[in-house]
Amino acid sequence: MKIVFLDEYSVCGRNIESIASQGEYTGYETTSPEEVLTHCEGAEVVISNKVILSAETIASLPHLRLICVAATGMNNIDLAAAADHNIEVKNAVGYSTYAVAETTLCSALSLMREVVYYDNFFHSGSYATAERIFNFDRPTAQLRGKRWGIIGLGNIGREVARLAEAFGCEVVYASTSGVKREEKYGELSLEELLKTSDIVSIHCPLNDRTAGLIGAEELKWMKSSAILINVARGGIVDEQTLADALDNGTIRAAALDVFSSEPLRESPLYNLRDKRQLLASPHNAWSSVEAIDRLIGCIAHNIEEYKAKRG
Numbered sequence: 001m002k003i004v005f006l007d008e009y010s011v012c013g014r015n016i017e018s019i020a021s022q023g024e025y026t027g028y029e030t031t032s033p034e035e036v037l038t039h040c041e042g043a044e045v046v047i048s049n050k051v052i053l054s055a056e057t058i059a060s061l062p063h064l065r066l067i068c069v070a071a072t073g074m075n076n077i078d079l080a081a082a083a084d085h086n087i088e089v090k091n092a093v094g095y096s097t098y099a100v101a102e103t104t105l106c107s108a109l110s111l112m113r114e115v116v117y118y119d120n121f122f123h124s125g126s127y128a129t130a131e132r133i134f135n136f137d138r139p140t141a142q143l144r145g146k147r148w149g150i151i152g153l154g155n156i157g158r159e160v161a162r163l164a165e166a167f168g169c170e171v172v173y174a175s176t177s178g179v180k181r182e183e184k185y186g187e188l189s190l191e192e193l194l195k196t197s198d199i200v201s202i203h204c205p206l207n208d209r210t211a212g213l214i215g216a217e218e219l220k221w222m223k224s225s226a227i228l229i230n231v232a233r234g235g236i237v238d239e240q241t242l243a244d245a246l247d248n249g250t251i252r253a254a255a256l257d258v259f260s261s262e263p264l265r266e267s268p269l270y271n272l273r274d275k276r277q278l279l280a281s282p283h284n285a286w287s288s289v290e291a292i293d294r295l296i297g298c299i300a301h302n303i304e305e306y307k308a309k310r311g
Contacts, residue, residue: 002063003045003303006031010049010070014292018300019047022307040064045303048076050262055081066090066306068299071286073233075206088306092298094155096286100231101159103285104201105167107255108148110279111227112199114138117276138276141225144168149197151190151213152176152204152232153183160201161185172197176204176213194221199229206233214238219245227253231285234259243268246277255279 001023008027031039031051040046040061049070055078067077069091082089110116117138121127148169150157161171172186174193194200200222204210214237228251230237239260245251262283272278
């Protein structure tokens with residue numbers, strides 16, 4: 001059985017023997033769109049983190065029987081085409097829950113405590129030449145007593161809720177799926193959540209209901225002292241209107257780990273008047289070594305299950 005990993009760099013050099021030992025394995029650091037067909041040729045199992053497998057590509061791979069997505073989101077795979085060709089598609093569920101939740105808490109704490117500003121104040125030499133012991137250039141705030149609004153109360157959203165509650169926050173949420181269920185936290189409309197929350201974090205998938213969910217009107221609903229955190233998908237927040245909101249003081253600050261295009265080549269987010277209003281990272285909220293090892297384990301398990309069914 002031929003197994004191909006199209007973007008092996010995405011597991012950061014961690015041990016993948018549990019995958020590679022299950023067949024004739026080839027791993028490519030990266031795969032460009034022009035290389036997809038060549039790299040997949042003859043493969044029964046293809047692993048992809050973000051490499052796109054379109055309907056046309058899938059139709060051109062007669063040996064393909066299993067696609068393992070090295071992530072939770074599967075929007076890089078044409079699922080309808082895979083189903084039409086009797087190809088299983090398996091993702092990795094829950095591997096990064098704790099890592100992303102911790103990044104979310106870290107982002108809130110960093111922004112509210114102005115960690116980046118004061119770290120730079122020290123390392124730039126400004127503290128060494130200061131006349132006073134304390135510096136209050138940028139006021140800080142604490143989490144305790146704040147309302148934390150969660151958009152999308154799935155696995156990651158629930159873990160963020162647990163952590164936020166432990167820090168003394170009141171947790172509320174808004175559903176983007178429309179599914180009603182019993183939760184320990186109060187459910188609000190998106191408008192009420194945005195108007196009343198001090199911290200808003202986004203943990204929903206990108207789909208027809210959530211694309212462009214946070215735009216100019218929604219940002220105007222938020223408190224001027226509020227912060228917005230997006231660790232879900234870039235297309236959920238309109239980046240131009242977010243940049244405008246930060247420059248105009250509509251909201252206090254934002255943290256982004258995801259963007260409308262990745263890598264983000266050009267964006268108004270690079271030209272903010274006060275760059276410390278935005279805490280940004282290159283889509284790596286998920287990438288603790290523990291999470292990557294769990295991801296590899298999920299992929300290996302999905303291949304093992306496929307082999308057991310195949311006989």
